[in-house]
Amino acid sequence: MNTDFPALGLNKTECLEMKWIESVLFWLSIPPGTAPTSVMLNRIPQKQIYLKRKSDYVQKPISRTGLDAIFKVLLENENVTMAWNPYGGRMSEIPSTETAFPHRAGNMFKIQYAANWLVQGEAVANECLSQTERVFEAMSPYVSKNPREAFLNYRDVDIGTSLNSTYEEGKVYGVKYFKNNFERLVKVKSRVDPDNFFRYEQSIPVLSIATSQPVTDPVAFLRCLERQPTDPASPNSAVAYIPTNSSFTTVLRNRIPNLRFDKPTTPKPLAIVAAATWTHIQAALGCARELSLQVRIRSGGHDFEGLSYTSTVPFFVLDMFSFRTVDVNLTDGTAWVDAGVTTGELYYRIAEKSNVLGFPAGLCTTLGVGGHFSGGGYGTMMRKYGLSVDNVVGSGIVDSNGNIFTDRVSMGEDRFWAIRGGGAASFGVVLGYKIRLVPVPEKVTVFNVRRTVAEGGVDLIMKWQSFAHSTDRNLFVRLTLTLVNGTKPGEKMALASFIGMYLGGSDKTFNVMNRDFPELKLKRTDCTEMRWIESVVFWAGYPIGTPISVLLNRTVTTKAFHKRKSDYVKRPISRTGLGLILKKLVEVENVRMFFNPYGGRMGEIPSSRTPFPHRAGNLYKIEYLVSWSEAGEDVEKNQLARAREMYEFMSPYVSKNPREAFFNYRDLDIGSSVNSTYEEGKVYGVKYFKDNFERLVDIKTLIDAENFWKNEQGIPVRSEDSTAYTKRDCYELLKRIYEGNKATCGLKLVTLCYRIIGFIKFLGLYYMLVITERREIGEICGHKGVQEAHVYGGPYKRLLYDA
Numbered sequence: 001m002n003t004d005f006p007a008l009g010l011n012k013t014e015c016l017e018m019k020w021i022e023s024v025l026f027w028l029s030i031p032p033g034t035a036p037t038s039v040m041l042n043r044i045p046q047k048q049i050y051l052k053r054k055s056d057y058v059q060k061p062i063s064r065t066g067l068d069a070i071f072k073v074l075l076e077n078e079n080v081t082m083a084w085n086p087y088g089g090r091m092s093e094i095p096s097t098e099t100a101f102p103h104r105a106g107n108m109f110k111i112q113y114a115a116n117w118l119v120q121g122e123a124v125a126n127e128c129l130s131q132t133e134r135v136f137e138a139m140s141p142y143v144s145k146n147p148r149e150a151f152l153n154y155r156d157v158d159i160g161t162s163l164n165s166t167y168e169e170g171k172v173y174g175v176k177y178f179k180n181n182f183e184r185l186v187k188v189k190s191r192v193d194p195d196n197f198f199r200y201e202q203s204i205p206v207l208s209i210a211t212s213q214p215v216t217d218p219v220a221f222l223r224c225l226e227r228q229p230t231d232p233a234s235p236n237s238a239v240a241y242i243p244t245n246s247s248f249t250t251v252l253r254n255r256i257p258n259l260r261f262d263k264p265t266t267p268k269p270l271a272i273v274a275a276a277t278w279t280h281i282q283a284a285l286g287c288a289r290e291l292s293l294q295v296r297i298r299s300g301g302h303d304f305e306g307l308s309y310t311s312t313v314p315f316f317v318l319d320m321f322s323f324r325t326v327d328v329n330l331t332d333g334t335a336w337v338d339a340g341v342t343t344g345e346l347y348y349r350i351a352e353k354s355n356v357l358g359f360p361a362g363l364c365t366t367l368g369v370g371g372h373f374s375g376g377g378y379g380t381m382m383r384k385y386g387l388s389v390d391n392v393v394g395s396g397i398v399d400s401n402g403n404i405f406t407d408r409v410s411m412g413e414d415r416f417w418a419i420r421g422g423g424a425a426s427f428g429v430v431l432g433y434k435i436r437l438v439p440v441p442e443k444v445t446v447f448n449v450r451r452t453v454a455e456g457g458v459d460l461i462m463k464w465q466s467f468a469h470s471t472d473r474n475l476f477v478r479l480t481l482t483l484v485n486g487t488k489p490g491e492k493m494a495l496a497s498f499i500g501m502y503l504g505g506s507d508k509t510f511n512v513m514n515r516d517f518p519e520l521k522l523k524r525t526d527c528t529e530m531r532w533i534e535s536v537v538f539w540a541g542y543p544i545g546t547p548i549s550v551l552l553n554r555t556v557t558t559k560a561f562h563k564r565k566s567d568y569v570k571r572p573i574s575r576t577g578l579g580l581i582l583k584k585l586v587e588v589e590n591v592r593m594f595f596n597p598y599g600g601r602m603g604e605i606p607s608s609r610t611p612f613p614h615r616a617g618n619l620y621k622i623e624y625l626v627s628w629s630e631a632g633e634d635v636e637k638n639q640l641a642r643a644r645e646m647y648e649f650m651s652p653y654v655s656k657n658p659r660e661a662f663f664n665y666r667d668l669d670i671g672s673s674v675n676s677t678y679e680e681g682k683v684y685g686v687k688y689f690k691d692n693f694e695r696l697v698d699i700k701t702l703i704d705a706e707n708f709w710k711n712e713q714g715i716p717v718r719s720e721d722s723t724a725y726t727k728r729d730c731y732e733l734l735k736r737i738y739e740g741n742k743a744t745c746g747l748k749l750v751t752l753c754y755r756i757i758g759f760i761k762f763l764g765l766y767y768m769l770v771i772t773e774r775r776e777i778g779e780i781c782g783h784k785g786v787q788e789a790h791v792y793g794g795p796y797k798r799l800l801y802d803a
Contacts, residue, residue, distance in 0.1 A: 050125060052132050054113040055154040056143040058084075059106050059403075066142055073138040077131035083112040102179040103149060106403070111143070112154060133158070140229040145279075146286040146402020148229065152177045161201045168213075170205030175289060177202075179401060183706055214314035215291035218242035221271045221316065224290055228283035234276060236283040239322075241272040248272065252309065255301030255321060257366070257556040260563070260636065261310050269296065269309065269317045276322040281429055282402035284318050289400070294710065297425050299323075299339045300368025304564045304666040307711045308371065308425070318429065320370050321554075325432070328353045334393065335359075338432040339370030344540070344551035350437060351533035351548065358440040358532045360385045363539045365551050373433050374424035375664035376612040378621075380476045380501050380539055383600030385438045389420035389610050390601075394434030397427070400708035404431075414699045418715075422611035422689065422696045423663060426715040427704065440532040445502045445509040446539075447526045450495055452484065456519075457496040458578055463519045464498065465572040469599030469619045471516045474503040479595040479620075481585060492589070494582040501535055561636065563643045565624040566665040567654040569595075570617055577653055584649050590639065591646045594623040613690040614660060622654070623665060644669065663688040672712040681716030688713075 001010045018026070021037050030039070062070070074080065092105040103110070115132045117124055136158075140148075150159055150173075160173030167186065174182035182204075189196075190206040199205075215221065225236040241248040251272050256262045270293065273284040288295045294315040298308040309317050323340035326349040337346055344365030350357055360381035362372055369377075369388075377388025385391060395416060396406045405411035415427055424430040451457045461479065468477050477500035486493040498520060502509035506527040513522045528544055537546050573581070585591060603616040614621070626643040628635060647669075651659070661670055661684075671684030678697065685693040693715075700707075700715045707717045 050117045050120075050128070052113075052115045052129055053154045054132060054136050054156045054158065055151040056111040056113075056136075056139055057103055057107045057149040057151075058109050058111060058143055060142075061108065062142045070139065070142070073135055077135050079115050079117065079128050079131050080135045081114050082135070083114065085110045085112070096179065097181060097184075100178055100181050100185055101152075102181045103151070107144075110151060111139070112151075141231075144402075145229050146282045146289070147176045147179065149179065150176045155202065157201060162199070162203065162205065163201075165196055165199050165203075165205060167205045167207055170203070172290065173202055174204065180706065214293050216270065216314050218244070218270050221287055221291060221293070224287040225273075225283050228286045229279065230283065231277055231279045234280070236273075236280055239274045239276055239280050241274065242270070243268065251319070252317070254555055255298060255319070256306070256309060257301060257559055257562075258304065258306060259559050259561045259631070261306030262559075263631075266306075267310050267312060267315075269311075269315055271316040272319055273316060274319045274322055278398070278404055278431070281318065281398050281431075282404075284316070285398065285400060285402050285429070288316070289708075295429075296711070297370070297429055298368070299370030300342060300366060300372070302364070302367050303371065304562065305668045305712070307666065307713065311711070320368065320429070323370075323432065326350075328437075330354060330357075333357065333437045334434055335437060336432055336434050337369050339368065339430045341369050341432075342554050343367045343369060343372060344536070344553065347533060347536045348548060348551040351531075354437075355442055355531060355533075356440060357437040359388070359435060359437055360391060361388045365536065365540045366554060366556050369433065370424065370430050372664065374419050374421070374430060376421045376610075376662070377664070378596070380478075380535070381438065381440075381503070382602055383473045383476055383597065384503060386601045386605055387421075387610075387612060388435070389612060390605055391436045391438065392420050392433050393436050395419060396431035397424070398429040398431065400428070400704060400706075406431075407434075412703075415703055418611060418696055418699045420610045420612075421663070422692070422715060423713075425711060426696075426700060426709050428709065441504055442531070443505050443529045444532050444535050445504065445506045445527050445529050446500065446535050446544075447509070447522060447528070448497060448499045449520055449522060449526055450497045451520075452496070453494050453582060454487065457494060458575065458582070460498070460519055461496055461578055462572075462575055463517060464595075465619060467517045468595075468597035469603075471599075472502075472512050473600030475509070475512055475516075476501050477517070477597060479597075481582070481593040481595075483586060483589065492586050494585055499539075501539070503532075505529060560627045560629050561631075561639070563626045563640050564665045565643055565647045565667050565669065566662040567622040567624075567647070567650060568614055568618050568660040568662075569620050569622060569654055572619065573653045581650070581653070584646065588642045588646050590626055590628065591642055592625045592627075593646075594625065596621045596623070607690070608692060608695075611689050611692045611696055612663070613692050614662070618655075621662060622650070623662075658687045658690065660690065661687045666713065668712060673710070673714065673716065674712075676707055676710050676714070676716060678716045678719045681714070684713055685715065 001008065016026075016032055018032065022032065024040065025035060025037060026032060074082070086109045087103075087107040091107070094104055096102045096104045113132055113136055115128045117128050143149075148159075150156060159176050160169070162169040162173075170186070171182065174185070178185055185204045186207055189204040194206055196206045219242070222237055222240055222242060225240055228236055230236045241251050251274060252268070253262055273280060275281045275284065285295065287293070294311055294313055295318050296308055296311055296315050297318050297320065299320045301308060303309075320338075320340040323338035324345065325336065325338045326341055326346055327336040328350055329335060330353055335346075335350065342365060343361050346359060346361065346369060347365070350359060358381065361367075361369070361377050361379045363379055373388045373392060379388070394408050395411070396404070397411055397415065397419065398404050405415075408416040418424075418427050419430060451460055464477070464479050468479070471477075477498055480497045480499065482495050482497070483492045484495045485491065500509075500513075502512065506524065506529050509527055510522065510524055513520065530538070530544070533548050537548055537550060538544060540551075542550060585593070597620045598614075598618045602618070605615055607613040607615045624643055624647055626639050628639045654660075659670075661667060670687050671680070673680040681697070682693065685696070689696060696715045697718050701718045705717055707714075
């Protein structure tokens with residue numbers, strides 16, 4: 001006590017030694033030595049009173065200001081006492097799923113509220129109950145949220161009761177008592193007591209009586225928000241918009257840049273929560289659970305298939321656009337960027353502080369960084385510094401229970417790995433990212449040289465394929481293919497545009513281009529020197545000289561209908577192939593193709609470093625874009641068919657098995673999830689993430705086993721193994737692994753994983769697929785073990801250390 005809590009000033013005279021059984025009497029408030037231990041055999045309370053109990057869990061220290069407010073409330077409600085019971089120690093080591101009791105790691109202490117009274121009468125009872133409720137309500141800002149957790153043995157019908165024994169009623173109090181374990185309890189209950197014979201006002205319900213159905217009444221959603229803990233300075237209802245609000249349509253449409261998803265027939269959300277505080281997010285997630293609604297998270301609205309603001313099931317939009325803080329720290333060369341900040345705002349705020357720092361991210365300046373970074377984030381400095389996610393060093397996220405993790409340590413390396421390229425919307429609500437800024441020269445050089453097929457465009461494209469990925473990594477030269485009028489009336493021909501930027505002056509640019517790509521015949525007059533921040537404006541499509549303040553425009557001003565697709569090329573396309581492609585481009589019309597070179601830093605970063613797998617071995621990425629302005633179902637079908645026809649034609653020239661795709665160029669044509677199954681998810685998952693897909697699934701299964709975060713192209717959870725195994729089967733397999741793999745602490749590791757992801761599942765995943773990076777896969781029996789350095793990262797590595 002004097003080591004860890006000297007402030008208490010404990011004296012030795014205040015300490016009493018006794019047998020443990022005597023300490024039980026001490027905790028019963030029986031003075032030492034005044035009663036024999038046999039008093040514990042009395043089974044009937046010696047004193048009967050009126051009482052009320054409530055409970056809470058605290059997960060963050062309460063500030064001194066908060067404590068002062070609590071003491072004031074207690075003085076005003078003198079019949080209420082509070083007992084604070086510390087957690088930690090063994091309580092934090094036992095997994096929350098070990099038993100139905102879920103309140104383990106992450107809790108600092110539990111609070112018991114107690115009101116006792118002896119006087120009979122309704123008035124006295126009402127006053128004592130009211131005092132308890134007032135203290136409980138006053139504690140809302142300081143305790144757990146979404147759900148506001150409670151201890152089952154401090155039974156409290158105020159938090160919900162079951163009148164009709166329905167699942168919906170039971171879930172209200174069930175998630176507070178049992179958190180994620182509630183769903184398992186319901187499944188067990190449904191199996192062993194399907195008739196719900198054992199029931200009472202706060203019992204576990206069965207699914208067969210009533211399956212949870214989404215609430216579709218917007219007013220009910222508003223009322224739910226009002227019931228959630230709130231910040232008095234910014235009430236939850238103040239940031240919620242439902243279809244009857246005059247601003248609902250404006251708020252929804254402001255961040256829908258793709259008119260394909262802004263039609264009368266497009267499914268609309270039940271509500272939009274334009275969150276401005278963490279509390280707003282927690283309240284929205286609480287209502288998503290209570291009302292069985294899907295959450296669609298939108299930061300900038302640039303999801304190319306509209307999945308951040310549309311759905312085929314009842315849903316609401318959690319709009320992060322108001323989270324827009326950018327805090328640049330020149331001392332350590334980092335910045336904190338909120339999820340709702342646009343890339344243009346980020347660039348502008350960096351340039352406000354420094355002319356020699358930048359960040360590698362997207363060309364479009366109205367992208368929300370929340371979605372952009374979580375899918376990878378590429379830009380013109382990717383060959384020098386990699387992707388956005390390669391320069392993310394921290395993040396903050398809210399999970400499905402409203403728990404807030406403000407750094408990578410608290411969220412865990414698995415989750416941190418997953419949200420840097422694996423699509424954060426499958427894992428939580430990203431609050432923002434801490435990024436590492438990169439050095440840029442005081443001057444960069446840009447150019448845009450155009451050549452038609454008639455002007456030797458095919459030869460230049462052939463050379464570009466060998467040059468662009470292998471040249472100086474300070475140079476980024478993008479190739480775009482569009483159509484222009486030919487020499488004859490009505491004729492069309494392909495135009496190749498070589499748009500480049502060099503991180504340096506024009507002299508160096510000119511020398512590098514003439515050395516590595518002399519065929520382009522770049523002229524000094526083609527080159528324009530400017531500051532890096534001005535080059536951002538250039539790449540965004542604005543005329544040279546446009547003020548950089550244009551980067552602060554947060555919404556797309558010119559909207560159109562769009563469809564995008566993507567591909568990766570690993571081998572140069574032959575001259576014959578290029579000729580056929582250019583001919584096809586003229587034939588299908590209206591399809592533009594953008595070729596972005598890889599190489600440089602992109603070829604050095606391991607494909608497993610982040611979920612984004614498209615690294616070494618790729619020459620360039622292709623983006624297919626079809627845009628149109630005329631509305632109409634037939635027009636849309638025709639334009640989509642063009643994009644698909646061109647994509648199909650490119651099959652012989654691009655990656656195979658799988659045909660890879662870029663996650664941020666969302667494309668439902670390559671697969672979608674209707675029933676949220678692993679099998680459905682794998683169809684598109686391996687195309688976006690290759691081998692990293694399986695690790696994403698494992699992480700998803702560990703942290704979101706109920707698949708709360710789902711959408712048409714979300715990361716699925718691993719399906720349950722339908723095979724039945726006896727205890728003897730499991731024992732024999734455990735024994736064999738233990739005997740053959742002592743070097744990896746096999747038995748402890750497997751038994752730990754059995755509690756987390758399932759024993760049989762673990763055998764298949766770990767021992768047969770990811771035991772070593774070098775593919776030195778041995779037989780399960782007799783495997784000699786591996787070095788830690790050879791074991792894959794992620795949940796497996798962490799479990800090994802835990803074991």
